[in-house]
Amino acid sequence: MDKADLSDPHPQGLEEWAELLREEEMPIFSNTAQKIYFAMDDKKKGAMELASIILQDPSLTAKLLKVGNCPYYNPSRQKISTISRAIVILGMHMIRELTLACSFFESILSPANKDRANREIAQAIHAAVQAREFAITMRDQSPEEVFVAALLHNVGHVAFWCSSNRKTARMHEKLAMSGLEGEEAEKQVLGFYLKDLGKKLSKSWHLGGLIHEAISHPHSVDERVQTVCMGSEICLALKQGIDSEEMAACVRKIQHLGGGTLEGIKAKIKANTLMAVDIAQQFGAHDASQYISSERIQYVAVLHEDVQPDKKQIQFQVLQDITSHISGSIDLNVLFEMVLEGVYRGVEMDRTIFMLLGPDKKSLNEKISLGWNRSDVNEKIRVYNNEAKGNLLFHALYDHDGLWLKPNQHGTLYTHQIEAQFGRHECFVFPIHVEKKPIGLVYCDRGIGHKALTVEDFSAAKHFAKQAQIGLTLYRMKNH
Numbered sequence: 195m196d197k198a199d200l201s202d203p204h205p206q207g208l209e210e211w212a213e214l215l216r217e218e219e220m221p222i223f224s225n226t227a228q229k230i231y232f233a234m235d236d237k238k239k240g241a242m243e244l245a246s247i248i249l250q251d252p253s254l255t256a257k258l259l260k261v262g263n264c265p266y267y268n269p270s271r272q273k274i275s276t277i278s279r280a281i282v283i284l285g286m287h288m289i290r291e292l293t294l295a296c297s298f299f300e301s302i303l304s305p306a307n308k309d310r311a312n313r314e315i316a317q318a319i320h321a322a323v324q325a326r327e328f329a330i331t332m333r334d335q336s337p338e339e340v341f342v343a344a345l346l347h348n349v350g351h352v353a354f355w356c357s358s359n360r361k362t363a364r365m366h367e368k369l370a371m372s373g374l375e376g377e378e379a380e381k382q383v384l385g386f387y388l389k390d391l392g393k394k395l396s397k398s399w400h401l402g403g404l405i406h407e408a409i410s411h412p413h414s415v416d417e418r419v420q421t422v423c424m425g426s427e428i429c430l431a432l433k434q435g436i437d438s439e440e441m442a443a444c445v446r447k448i449q450h451l452g453g454g455t456l457e458g459i460k461a462k463i464k465a466n467t468l469m470a471v472d473i474a475q476q477f478g479a480h481d482a483s484q485y486i487s488s489e490r491i492q493y494v495a496v497l498h499e500d501v502q503p504d505k506k507q508i509q510f511q512v513l514q515d516i517t518s519h520i521s522g523s524i525d526l527n528v529l530f531e532m533v534l535e536g537v538y539r540g541v542e543m544d545r546t547i548f549m550l551l552g553p554d555k556k557s558l559n560e561k562i563s564l565g566w567n568r569s570d571v572n573e574k575i576r577v578y579n580n581e582a583k584g585n586l587l588f589h590a591l592y593d594h595d596g597l598w599l600k601p602n603q604h605g606t607l608y609t610h611q612i613e614a615q616f617g618r619h620e621c622f623v624f625p626i627h628v629e630k631k632p633i634g635l636v637y638c639d640r641g642i643g644h645k646a647l648t649v650e651d652f653s654a655a656k657h658f659a660k661q662a663q664i665g666l667t668l669y670r671m672k673n674h
Contacts, residue, residue: 205361208386212394214361215353226251226297230290241286242531242562245277248293249538249564256503257296257478258289264476266469267292267338275511278531279519291338295322295345299477302356310366311356316474316485317429318345318352323470325425327462332421332452340418343404344425347412350392417451424448428463436460509540509654513661520665524672529665530562536658537638538564541651544642547575548626548662550634551591556580558587558635565642575615585609586616590623591632596659597623598652617641622652624659628666636662 205211229247249255255277262268262280267288274280281289302315325344329337354362369383380387389409396409407414408422424447431440445459454462467487474483503511516532519525530548537546545565549558560575579588586607590597601608601618608618621639625632636659640647 208390208394211354211384211386212391212398214359215357215391216395216398218359220301220353226254226293230293230297241278241281242527244286244289244293245281245531245535246564248277248289249535251297251300252539254293254296254300255539257300258293261292261296261476262289264473266473266476273514273518275508276515276532276535278528278535279515282519282525282528287336288338291336291342294342295477298345299479302352303478304356304358311352312479312482313485314348314352314355315479315482317426318348319474319477319479319482320429320467320470320486321345321347321425323425323473324428324463324466325422327466327469328424328448328452329418329421331454331462332417334418334421339404340421343408343422346392346396346401346405347408347422347426348389348392349395349409350388350390353395354388354391420447420451424451432463432467436464505540505542505654509536509657512536512540512658516658516661516665520661520668524665524669526666526669527562529669530662533636533658533662533665534562534564536661537636537655540658541638541654542640542645543638543651543655544640546636546638548634548636549575549577549587551632558591561634567642577611577615581609581611583609586612586621587623587635587637591625591635593625594627596625596652596656598647599623619644620647622647622655624656626659626662626666628670 205214226247230244233243233247248258258277259274259280262274262284265271267284268274270283272283274283277289284292302311322341322345326337326341329340334340355366357363365384369379372379372383374382377387377389392409396406401409404418404422407416408419411419412423414420424444427447428441428444431438431444434440441460441463445456448454448459449456470486471483474480474486512532512535516529516536519529519532534546534548537543543565545563547563547566548561550561551557552559556579558577558579563575566575577585577587579585583606586599586604586609589604589607590599598620599607599622600620612618616637616639619639619641621637621641624636626634626636636655638655
């Protein structure tokens, strides 16, 4: 063992490698995946909880909206500019799977990805598209779940080869120098198989359901597991050629699962391969996409396609979503979710909350919020009107136009109760009325990053609050 190895030893065995990759290399994916699964498993939680998890990550939000607007996932081509509307149009389950896929790509794609890493990413995407398309043919109840399960089926390989950690890089070199291939190389150099690393990562990330089942029991007789595994088998068979014996074996399995003619299945596999190139680019895996198909496919290359839209663009897009929603059947929860998302993303606020006035008019109770970092996700903000001189929220509640409040000018309104729940921050507060009577309010601030508020910010936030007011008025007209 050389001096470098003594001063910086590489992990020994499967457990240590799993811990390195889980904690050091892919923590974003780990946290996002767990939060999403916990939110979806808790029957008390709904679309807003899922939206809140996604919106905490601006890059993930932008990628999800981009992918959600591509025809592959949104064949109706309804324009989606907010996570709230994406959940309405695409459904919570599809959004969950897409978010997992996007967060996975967020954690593995980097400028440092080398040839082997991009090959692993390419195979993962290709396998996922093949599996999803055949799942649709077989009338599977959730093709998106099959897509993600196939995408993560070889997560051990992807995590290992996409790691840029110097310890992993040394093992990459040893594997390359061994002259061995596949599982033989893994066992000789690493001392374990990468498929077993995938099982460990799946378990530690709490990736239950079809994902874990397909990774843990790839030879299961369950048709959905077989469909997931079929994605990888097709990719491996294609390396031997469309007319190879390996491909013939795949075709026989597909015929057994869902029927179809030999030529029809082969044609679909070819079409799926071309589609996978496009999907890879939609997810931002541009370098990996070239490894999916040897055919030269012409795509429009947009150099700055992943540039984030500025806040004026986001404001315009969110307002379009709100207009589309209130022109049809109005769901008040969705309406206020969109309004808060507009304030949060479009006005670049750190925190925003919609609070409803209690029946006794003596308390304001949190209904929807974005940006609050709480140890207890079930904790809700409640403010009482029990202070002699009033407080910031109840003062603003009865101001028709909304207020821009500052601690150095409105110090007495920042009572102990307000400081305990909100802190002492400059903020905007806009009351929401029904028949000229306040029923609640929208509060927003930059209490985390402390960036200064501007007149333009106040005007934009007020405009979103007015959209809530307009939508509420239209709702009452349609339902009374």
